[in-house]
Amino acid sequence: MNNYDIIVVGAGPAGVSAALEMSQAGAKVLLLDEQSSPGGQIYRSITKTSPELLSALGPSYSEGASLVNKLAPSKVHYQPCATVWQFGDDGILLYSVDGQVTQATGKHVILATGALERPVPIPGWTLPGVMTAGAAQILLKSSGVVPEQAVLAGSGPLLYLLATQLIRAGSPPKALVETQTTSDFIAALRFLPRTFAAWKMMAKGLDLMREIKKAGVPRYKSARDLTAIGTTQVKALTFEAKGIKHKLDCDSLLLHQGVVPNTQISRSLRLEHRWNKRQACFHPFTNGVGLTTNDTYSIIGDGRAIGGAHVAVLEGQNTGAFVAASFGFQVDPDRVFKLLKILEKERAIRPFLDRLYQPPKEILTPKDETVVCRCEEVSAVDIRDYAKIGCLGPNQTKAFGRSGMGPCQGRCCGLTVTEILASENKLSQQEVGSYRIRSPIKPVTLGEIAQADDDN
Numbered sequence: 091m092n093n094y095d096i097i098v099v100g101a102g103p104a105g106v107s108a109a110l111e112m113s114q115a116g117a118k119v120l121l122l123d124e125q126s127s128p129g130g131q132i133y134r135s136i137t138k139t140s141p142e143l144l145s146a147l148g149p150s151y152s153e154g155a156s157l158v159n160k161l162a163p164s165k166v167h168y169q170p171c172a173t174v175w176q177f178g179d180d181g182i183l184l185y186s187v188d189g190q191v192t193q194a195t196g197k198h199v200i201l202a203t204g205a206l207e208r209p210v211p212i213p214g215w216t217l218p219g220v221m222t223a224g225a226a227q228i229l230l231k232s233s234g235v236v237p238e239q240a241v242l243a244g245s246g247p248l249l250y251l252l253a254t255q256l257i258r259a260g261s262p263p264k265a266l267v268e269t270q271t272t273s274d275f276i277a278a279l280r281f282l283p284r285t286f287a288a289w290k291m292m293a294k295g296l297d298l299m300r301e302i303k304k305a306g307v308p309r310y311k312s313a314r315d316l317t318a319i320g321t322t323q324v325k326a327l328t329f330e331a332k333g334i335k336h337k338l339d340c341d342s343l344l345l346h347q348g349v350v351p352n353t354q355i356s357r358s359l360r361l362e363h364r365w366n367k368r369q370a371c372f373h374p375f376t377n378g379v380g381l382t383t384n385d386t387y388s389i390i391g392d393g394r395a396i397g398g399a400h401v402a403v404l405e406g407q408n409t410g411a412f413v414a415a416s417f418g419f420q421v422d423p424d425r426v427f428k429l430l431k432i433l434e435k436e437r438a439i440r441p442f443l444d445r446l447y448q449p450p451k452e453i454l455t456p457k458d459e460t461v462v463c464r465c466e467e468v469s470a471v472d473i474r475d476y477a478k479i480g481c482l483g484p485n486q487t488k489a490f491g492r493s494g495m496g497p498c499q500g501r502c503c504g505l506t507v508t509e510i511l512a513s514e515n516k517l518s519q520q521e522v523g524s525y526r527i528r529s530p531i532k533p534v535t536l537g538e539i540a541q542a543d544d545d546n
């Protein structure tokens with residue numbers, strides 16, 4: 091009953107594309123996602139969005155409907171509200187829907203679990219009223235909720251996109267405080283590729299900037315020393331830009347420093363990961379078609395390397411076609427090769443974006459007083475002190491002070507802990523490594539764990 095040819099985890103652009111590709115080839119496919127509707131981060135709630143919200147979210151959001159609408163008439167067995175929390179080497183996994191645990195087995199499993207926002211640990215980032223730009227966008231997409239007079243701070247394309255979405259939703263941000271500098275732009279220029287896809291994306295970016303300018307939203311560039319001020323609630327953001335100190339009063343501060351692959355599952359499977367200097371994060375090691383160091387698992391989309399939604403779709407089709415063909419289903423023999431060629435062009439803009447929006451050092455290795463592990467309230471100075479008394483890796487910091495042991499399971503502090511230890515111990519990030527992740531991948535109840543033992 092619960093045996094499938096292929097299981098796909100994650101119904102974002104990558105997972106939906108892979109599932110459709112394999113199902114069309116004749117494979118029996120299970121597609122699991124913890125959200126209540128398909129679309130992933132970029133197309134979240136697209137099947138339920140009102141026309142007013144659709145127009146605020148813009149054309150890059152609306153275009154997701156054509157992909158997601160292919161799912162219902164297909165033969166893909168799509169299970170929403172399914173949180174997958176345990177994975178075995180052999181393609182056996184456990185997921186919960188409304189507290190009911192099910193075991194499913196795939197001859198092959200494709201992980202399409204996307205990205206997480208990079209943590210932005212600045213002093214005061216744990217104050218109520220401070221959240222990530224992505225979190226604010228989730229509220230907008232899923233409930234139409236907008237913050238009033240929010241200050242957006244950090245860097246990356248999502249910051250501009252959210253600013254324009256807030257403008258169109260009738261609640262323009264108070265200001266944009268950007269950490270990237272002119273030197274970042276000049277350094278990035280040498281990566282500007284001569285491809286149509288890159289210019290198309292640049293043009294989209296410039297359109298967003300024009301919209302922000304037209305709405306009269308002030309932009310502060312080359313910002314440093316970002317600090318959220320307040321005692322029980324954020325009251326202001328202070329920073330320095332071009333030698334001038336600023337204080338912007340606000341009760342919503344939205345931080346962003348780009349996104350990084352969500353490697354919680356791939357690390358729980360002990361797959362090989364490598365530090366990617368350009369994106370300043372760990373990537374699961376995969377071959378050209380997304381196969382990992384365990385033959386039963388492939389990884390596609392932003393969970394493999396940050397590439398954006400179009401790359402995610404192409405990777406889904408490419409890996410989907412390859413996996414389907416390798417299990418004997420009918421696929422055009424040239425399809426994998428053709429898709430790889432298109433992918434190469436579509437990925438060409440990445441080095442430019444990665445260099446332009448490189449996170450500043452004060453974010454990667456924050457000031458001493460900054461809380462790093464929000465769940466267990468461990469500060470940067472604590473991690474530095476552990477290093478001074480011989481702590482070499484993130485897993486040992488757990489024994490020293492419980493960092494990474496709270497409900498977020500290291501998602502919010504993992505990269506910062508690696509960076510601080512690398513800097514203090516004069517080691518590379520690869521040598522320092524990352525937290526060891528164990529099941530359950532997501533918080534579940536003891537009842538669910540007991541059910542897993544009883545029923546499966």
Ligand SMILES: Cc1cc2nc3c(=O)[nH]c(=O)nc-3n(C[C@H](O)[C@H](O)[C@H](O)COP(=O)(O)OP(=O)(O)OC[C@H]3O[C@@H](n4cnc5c(N)ncnc54)[C@H](O)[C@@H]3O)c2cc1C
Nearest residue numbers: 100102103104123124130131174203204224391392398399
């Ligand atoms: C908060 C956030 C907002 C973003 N907004 C935009 C945007 O507006 N525009 C844009 O161009 N890019 C945006 N991005 C970047 C975006 O993630 C990618 O461009 C694109 O969505 C990647 O597609 P994907 O299929 O690889 O992953 P995603 O779209 O992220 O899909 C991954 C899916 O996996 C599911 N999942 C993860 N873990 C589990 C689990 N254990 N069990 C079950 N399901 C699981 C998630 O619910 C999600 O639906 C955003 C990223 C983030 C983190």
